[in-house]
Amino acid sequence: MSTKIHLEQYLKTTKAKGASIPIGLQELLIAVANTCTTLSDEVAQGALIGLLGSAGTGNVQGEVQQKLDVIANDLLIEGVQECKALAGLASEEMELPMPVQGTGDYLLLFDPLDGSSNIDVNVSIGTIFSILHKQNPIAALQNSDFLLSGRHQAAAGYVVYGPQTTMALTLGDGVVMFTLDKATGQFVLIKDRVEISPTTKEFAINMSNMRHWAEPVRRYVLECLDGVTGTRKKDFNMRWIASMVADVHRVLSRGGVFMYPWDQREPNKPGKLRLMYEANPMSFLVEQAGGASTNGKQVIMDIQPQDLHERVSVMLGSKEEIERLQSYHA
Numbered sequence: 130m131s132t133k134i135h136l137e138q139y140l141k142t143t144k145a146k147g148a149s150i151p152i153g154l155q156e157l158l159i160a161v162a163n164t165c166t167t168l169s170d171e172v173a174q175g176a177l178i179g180l181l182g183s184a185g186t187g188n189v190q191g192e193v194q195q196k197l198d199v200i201a202n203d204l205l206i207e208g209v210q211e212c213k214a215l216a217g218l219a220s221e222e223m224e225l226p227m228p229v230q231g232t233g234d235y236l237l238l239f240d241p242l243d244g245s246s247n248i249d250v251n252v253s254i255g256t257i258f259s260i261l262h263k264q265n266p267i268a269a270l271q272n273s274d275f276l277l278s279g280r281h282q283a284a285a286g287y288v289v290y291g292p293q294t295t296m297a298l299t300l301g302d303g304v305v306m307f308t309l310d311k312a313t314g315q316f317v318l319i320k321d322r323v324e325i326s327p328t329t330k331e332f333a334i335n336m337s338n339m340r341h342w343a344e345p346v347r348r349y350v351l352e353c354l355d356g357v358t359g360t361r362k363k364d365f366n367m368r369w370i371a372s373m374v375a376d377v378h379r380v381l382s383r384g385g386v387f388m389y390p391w392d393q394r395e396p397n398k399p400g401k402l403r404l405m406y407e408a409n410p411m412s413f414l415v416e417q418a419g420g421a422s423t424n425g426k427q428v429i430m431d432i433q434p435q436d437l438h439e440r441v442s443v444m445l446g447s448k449e450e451i452e453r454l455q456s457y458h459a
């Protein structure tokens with residue numbers, strides 16, 4: 130790309146389905162991006178500024194919080210306080226939503242630091258965000274306002290803190306990617322139409338859980354493992370980073386399938402990943418890049434949430450593979 134297009138410029142000039150991006154949404158996305166720029170610097174410094182290790186606290190899910198989980202959460206809350214169109218926010222790390230302006234067009238949901246187990250070992254981590262259209266912008270914010278399916282997202286994206294800091298973003302009309310230019314502090318457009326190939330030879334799943342999976346997922350993975358002499362007639366490769374952001378970034382970059390399925394250890398829990406903070410934004414990105422996502426029974430973005438911190442089984446990526454997984458669940 131010869132002339133560099135920055136995120137701000139992109140948001141000002143681009144059209145999603147023929148319409149300009151509302152100023153309030155632009156402001157919110159810039160505020161999130163600016164916070165992620167700060168976070169990228171902090172992540173890069175790690176032990177030098179005392180950021181590694183546990184915070185000694187637990188979150189609403191009962192998980193031990195790392196220092197960076199807490200810092201990222203605080204930075205995001207602080208970063209979006211001035212956004213005029215932001216009625217409220219909700220975070221994977223907080224039990225209850227928090228009002229920002231109380232009224233306004235948008236609701237922000239985020240997983241401030243995804244892949245916590247990778248922080249201390251210097252492996253890619255990320256921030257995931259989802260922006261919902263508030264159904265009644267002028268009514269005072271209520272907690273139930275957040276319980277909207279993924280189809281109500283105005284925008285979604287993630288920032289991966291890896292060898293490069295890269296943002297993937299959808300405004301409902303395709304997916305674009307920006308990489309942070311550390312010299313200028315600007316996110317620069319690097320891909321203006323991300324497409325996931327419908328076929329793939331790569332899958333991602335935590336194989337150590339195989340004995341706990343349901344039969345359709347076992348069948349799918351075992352067929353992949355059978356290789357060129359098996360029913361699939363091709364050799365598959367496997368990757369597992371244990372940061373959904375980094376694994377999904379690979380899927381958006383070169384295709385593949387990412388799975389975190391239901392497993393029998395917790396039969397009454399639908400899955401491990403969170404619908405509102407992880408599965409919905411990632412599904413929006415993947416669908417907009419021509420891929421698909423399912424929990425086995427339903428397209429993820431069609432699920433009507435009952436609870437802010439609801440969990441879900443997730444299978445997403447190359448379309449033909451997701452269709453195959455769906456057919457195994459039928």
Ligand code: AFP
Nearest residue numbers: 242243244245246335371372373374
């Ligand atoms: P955190 O929310 O604690 O950062 O965990 C992230 C995550 O849920 C998701 O990003 C990964 O896909 C998954 O953990 C990997 O963890 P395991 O393979 O160890 O279950």
Ligand code: FBP
Nearest residue numbers: 330331332364365366367368369370
């Ligand atoms: P490169 O030298 O091509 O970067 O390959 C690196 C590597 O040999 C090891 O770092 C890594 O353990 C291995 O590739 C992983 O590759 P695979 O799982 O595909 O064999």
